[in-house]
Amino acid sequence: MSDIADIRMQVMWNRLISVVEEQALTLLRTAFSTSVRESGDLSAGVFDPRGRMLAQAVTGTPGHVNTMAEAVAHFMDAIPREEMFEGDTYVTNDPWLGTGHLHDITMVSPSFLNGELVAFFACTAHVVDVGGRGFGADAKSVYEEGIQIPIMKFAERGKVNLDLVRILRANVREPNQVVGDFYSLAACNDVGHRRLVEMMRETELDTLEGLGQFIFSRTHDAMVERLAGLPKGSWSNELVTDGYDAPIKLAAKVTVRENEVEVDFTGTDPMSRYGINTPIIYTKAYACYALKCATAPDIPNNAASLAFYTVTSPVNILNAVRPAPVALRHIFGHMVPDLVLGALAQAMPGKIxxxxxxxxxxxxxxxxxxxxxxxxxxxxxxxxxxxxxxxxxxxxxxxxxxxxxxxxxxxxxxxxxxxxxxxxxxxxxxxxxxxxxxxxxxxxxxxxxxxxxxxxxxxxxxxxxxxxxxxxxxxxxxxxxxxxxxxxxxxxxxxxxxxxxxxxxxxxxxxxxxxxxxxxxxxxxxxxxxxxxxxxxxx
Structure with a gap:
């Protein structure tokens, strides 16, 4: 590829990042809940037609961004391509397919140009209430924690599913705030779609295939170079936390190999009967974030960079399975970086x-x-x-x-x-x-x-x-x-x-x-x- 072509691709990559940043800011400006509007508890990103994250907004949290990166594939599995139409928006708050607990709403929208699917936009946000026992650790199963929304259509061809809206209003304590946030999430993706279409028409792109290849290849090469300089081996760490009514031990082993960093949470205490369990999708999100901070903080966060990190765990409090209560999954999810970084500190002394x-x-x-x-x-x-x-x-x-x-x-x-x-x-x-x-x-x-x-x-x-x-x-x-x-x-x-x-x-x-x-x-x-x-x- 010529230097001019490289420069053009880099400009379009930067333009794509500005598209998703405007997408996120739309959610910030229109959200009803203070957790979104004032705190930025959200994420936004654009994905290629295969569900691979091309770019994320700077605005947002690692727990939302990195779970969203995996969640889009679940939407694609649940909704066949032939049932996707222009003007659609899909939604879920499934903890194991979305971002780890019922209070987070994930929305995914297909983006079409000239009748062809060219991208997906996704966003997440924490809403003030989802019914049930409320935002707390006291439930004994996910069924007590609030309303569960399977992956489904919030809107089809631009027409909102009003039956879903009525069900939401009947099951939450703050219906105006919650429903308002649903519409804000949908608007967030719509803004991303419109800005992307403007960009593609302006630059005469029919697909994002070439740009995606440029993004992923540059990111891949940078990650290979960065990981090559890391020491190779395995290091372990343990962290004791308060738990609910008794201490809980978290354990991790970090292994650095050629072109791969693996985190294994074997040795972590079993699932709790209280709502402090963490689904693996959220544990992965913060484990990858910790690895990224320590090994490649300046390399863009997308499907290509995340592919170098592998997270495994038997069933335990960091890999809770349905129907475990998971409302406060953020507590141990937020402890995962200290746990992982404590292991890396042995491999990278004086740097953590x-x-x-x-x-x-x-x-x-x-x-x-x-x-x-x-x-x-x-x-x-x-x-x-x-x-x-x-x-x-x-x-x-x-x-x-x-x-x-x-x-x-x-x-x-x-x-x-x-x-x-x-x-x-x-x-x-x-x-x-x-x-x-x-x-x-x-x-x-x-x-x-x-x-x-x-x-x-x-x-x-x-x-x-x-x-x-x-x-x-x-x-x-x-x-x-x-x-x-x-x-x-x-x-x-x-x-x-x-x-x-x-x-x-x-x-x-x-x-x-x-x-x-x-x-x-x-x-x-x-x-x-x-x-x-x-x-x-x-x-």
Missing amino acids: LSEGAGALWNIHISARPANGGEGRRAEVLMFNSGGMGARPGIDGPSATAFPSGVHTMPVEATEHTGPIVVWRKELRPGSGGDGEFRGGLGQIIEIAPMEGHEFDFSAMFDRIHHAPRGRDGGGNGAAGIVRLDDGTLMRPKGWQHVPAGRRLIMELPGGGGFGDPAKRAPEARAADRSKGYLSENDK
């Missing part, structure tokens, strides 16, 4: 960050008038982040969502959705692990029902009994704490009650430190003191 808070401290609040009085009812969802682990050469970021990458909802947006008051939201002094490079700080969040109200909340917390570990001599981060303002300790998981007049206080974990604390620069310690990052004992 310390453990951090990992799992988001999500909280779902169901607020209502106290004692059956008059007032407002609402379902409120908050995403909250602890501290990241320290990195080689630099302190860990504070209150940062790694590995999920979602944003925290602004307090004003959260309070607007329901009768609650966020009294305090600040960094947690002393929570970052000591080291040559300090771990990121967690945060303290204090929430109360408005006067005349009370609320139940679903706790989705970890790292309360098992703090994030430091690396290369660095200290551990602080473990988390959940309590009421009268000192009553709350459980890390499960539905619990906050009565009228009380406040819920969450102290999120900090990240582990990196390197010998004796080597920390005096000016860095002075800066920590001046910024209030240290506790009274540290000072």
